[in-house]
Amino acid sequence: xxxxxxALADPTRRHILQLLKSGPMNAGEIAEHFAISKPTLSAHFAxxxxxxxxxxxxxxxxxxYWLNASVLEEALLAFAGALDxxxxxxxxxxxxxxxx
Amino acid sequence: MDDAATTDMTPFLERHExxxxxxxxxxxxxxxxxxxxxxxxxLHAKGxxxxxxxxxxxxxxxxxxxxxxRIGPLLWARSQPKPPGGRFLMNEHDARGTARVANAGFVxxxxxxxxxxxxxxxxxxxxxxxxxxxxxxxxxxxLMGLLMIxxxxxxxxFPIPRQPELRPAMQTKYKRFYGWLIVVHGLLLxxxxxxxxxxxxxxxxxxxxxxxxxxxxxxVMYYKDLMSPRAS
Numbered sequence: 001x002x003x004x005x006x007a008l009a010d011p012t013r014r015h016i017l018q019l020l021k022s023g024p025m026n027a028g029e030i031a032e033h034f035a036i037s038k039p040t041l042s043a044h045f046a047x048x049x050x051x052x053x054x055x056x057x058x059x060x061x062x063x064x065y066w067l068n069a070s071v072l073e074e075a076l077l078a079f080a081g082a083l084d085x086x087x088x089x090x091x092x093x094x095x096x097x098x099x100x
Numbered sequence: 101m102d103d104a105a106t107t108d109m110t111p112f113l114e115r116h117e118x119x120x121x122x123x124x125x126x127x128x129x130x131x132x133x134x135x136x137x138x139x140x141x142x143l144h145a146k147g148x149x150x151x152x153x154x155x156x157x158x159x160x161x162x163x164x165x166x167x168x169x170r171i172g173p174l175l176w177a178r179s180q181p182k183p184p185g186g187r188f189l190m191n192e193h194d195a196r197g198t199a200r201v202a203n204a205g206f207v208x209x210x211x212x213x214x215x216x217x218x219x220x221x222x223x224x225x226x227x228x229x230x231x232x233x234x235x236x237x238x239x240x241x242x243l244m245g246l247l248m249i250x251x252x253x254x255x256x257x258f259p260i261p262r263q264p265e266l267r268p269a270m271q272t273k274y275k276r277f278y279g280w281l282i283v284v285h286g287l288l289l290x291x292x293x294x295x296x297x298x299x300x301x302x303x304x305x306x307x308x309x310x311x312x313x314x315x316x317x318x319x320v321m322y323y324k325d326l327m328s329p330r331a332s
Contacts, residue, residue, distance in 0.1 A: 023273070
């Protein structure tokens with residue numbers, strides 16, 4: 001569960017999850033919504049996969065991601081989004097814009 | 101990352117099927133025996149089959165609920181596309197999701213079946229005083245709500261097809277909708293069971309009707325979306 005909280009603490013990762021609510025997307029389609037480098041985005045995907053909040057499948061050159069969150073995790077996502085939480089280094093701070 | 105690795109879920113699903121079948125047969129046997137006891141006791145006490153009246157509800161409803169709990173998932177499984185070669189090969193995320201939903205479904209089906217049997221036992225041991233009987237069925241309703249929350253929570257993890265022709269975006273939408281629907285109604289059912297005696301029955305009936313209407317409405321919308329020529 002701590003992995004889920006860690007994943008939901010970051011606004012970029014929350015934004016990725018919000019995007020995936022509308023259906024599976026490949027990494028390129030998701031990247032279009034962020035002004036951050038590919039390695040940074042990959043690191044975010046790794047955290048989300050570790051928390052089992054997203055599923056992924058490699059199809060040739062593309063990796064497709066889809067939302068794999070339970071209802072409780074989605075509720076936590078909505079809650080964290082509503083409070084605009086950005087928990088880093090064990091403290092809560094206002095969220096920054098999606099800059100990675 | 102191990103996106104390409106596949107897990108063969110066929111043995112797990114076969115084990116799950118055998119386990120579900122064993123539990124179904126056991127619960128149905130117990131329920132039918134309980135029905136026979138209620139019927140015999142009722143006949144002895146009231147003198148004729150026509151006089152059994154309300155006793156037909158526990159006699160018939162529990163076995164029917166248990167049979168439906170078995171037939172419903174089987175019908176649903178039949179409506180799903182068959183995997184190529186009959187083997188359920190999945191990546192690790194889908195395999196985990198499938199196992200979670202299957203286990204939550206097993207807990208739900210077993211729990212609801214057990215509640216139906218418990219209801220019959222309650223009728224057989226009708227020596228309970230009114231206050232105890234009142235709290236017994238309230239506890240059963242709360243337990244039913246908790247089972248729904250557990251199952252609904254896991255439901256969105258059920259794997260969706262990724263082929264574009266099967267509209268993964270639409271499938272995601274309905275999977276999430278049903279997960280939330282079951283969880284919210286489970287929560288409402290559990291809360292309704294705590295209401296004062298004067299309103300508790302109408303509250304529970306309202307929750308059940310709302311669940312039924314929204315489930316059927318969701319199903320109609322799902323098939324309408326599935327049949328529409330618009331690509332997802």
